[in-house]
Amino acid sequence: MDTSIKILIVDDFATMRRILKNILKQLGFKNLVEADDGTTAWDVLEGQGIDLIISDWNMPKMTGLELLKKVRASDTYKSTPFLMVTAEAQKQNVIEAVQAGVSNYVVKPFTAEAISDKLDKILK
Amino acid sequence: MDVKLVNPFINATINVLETMAFMTVDAGKPYLKKDDVAIGDVSGILGLTGVANGTIAVTFEEKCILAIVSNMFGETMTELNSEITDAVGELTNMISGQARRELGEMGRVLKAAIPSVVTGRGHSIIHFTNGPKIAIPFETNNGKFTIEVCFER
Numbered sequence: 153m154d155t156s157i158k159i160l161i162v163d164d165f166a167t168m169r170r171i172l173k174n175i176l177k178q179l180g181f182k183n184l185v186e187a188d189d190g191t192t193a194w195d196v197l198e199g200q201g202i203d204l205i206i207s208d209w210n211m212p213k214m215t216g217l218e219l220l221k222k223v224r225a226s227d228t229y230k231s232t233p234f235l236m237v238t239a240e241a242q243k244q245n246v247i248e249a250v251q252a253g254v255s256n257y258v259v260k261p262f263t264a265e266a267i268s269d270k271l272d273k274i275l276k
Numbered sequence: 277m278d279v280k281l282v283n284p285f286i287n288a289t290i291n292v293l294e295t296m297a298f299m300t301v302d303a304g305k306p307y308l309k310k311d312d313v314a315i316g317d318v319s320g321i322l323g324l325t326g327v328a329n330g331t332i333a334v335t336f337e338e339k340c341i342l343a344i345v346s347n348m349f350g351e352t353m354t355e356l357n358s359e360i361t362d363a364v365g366e367l368t369n370m371i372s373g374q375a376r377r378e379l380g381e382m383g384r385v386l387k388a389a390i391p392s393v394v395t396g397r398g399h400s401i402i403h404f405t406n407g408p409k410i411a412i413p414f415e416t417n418n419g420k421f422t423i424e425v426c427f428e429r
Contacts, residue, residue, distance in 0.1 A: 165366040166359065167348070171296070174350060212390070239373020242380045260370045261295035
């Protein structure tokens, strides 16, 4: 995996952003930026080049699914890997995310190995 | 109240704490809680709607939640602060998510609200419905916590 890529972590809970940052740092990624909801994430995406988006689903203002749809509709980010990390894992949620173009899906609670495996798949 | 609605929350609590905080937790015997006084020092509370309307609450002793969040972050937490309350909200969220997944597989679909967190010794946990409050105590090597599940009659 190319660990020099810039990763945007989106979650309304600082706890989850911190856990994901810790895992990504352990995996060698250093170029990490954060946003606490989809709206703030979009501002970050417009302001700087992001190579991978890791996003929660349930967030105020703009959900992860809405962010995913907006990302896929943009010329700049339509092909950018998008990993959804969420407690929402009922079949209908997964179908909606796949239809919207999610690259992969991690269900909370998760292990560091689960995140590493998914990144291996979407970044190879 | 249908006991089948309660078991997934016990399973989810054990799995979330083991996976995210690397802690073994032992569930005690469920009992009927009569009052609104929280057993712990910090509580996450979350409303549920769907096949049944209700609330779940997860209430932690200070020592217990400090140990849990220390494990989650990989650094020692020493006081109840905004980082701890945020973590309690996310833990409540994950427990709800996993339990709702198990319930969904049984054809019982529930939707969850965004959790709120209350702190302070002796604070109240007000459930949204007037059903029986089932409390399940849990023990860890670093103190106790309790989940409360309350669904409408």
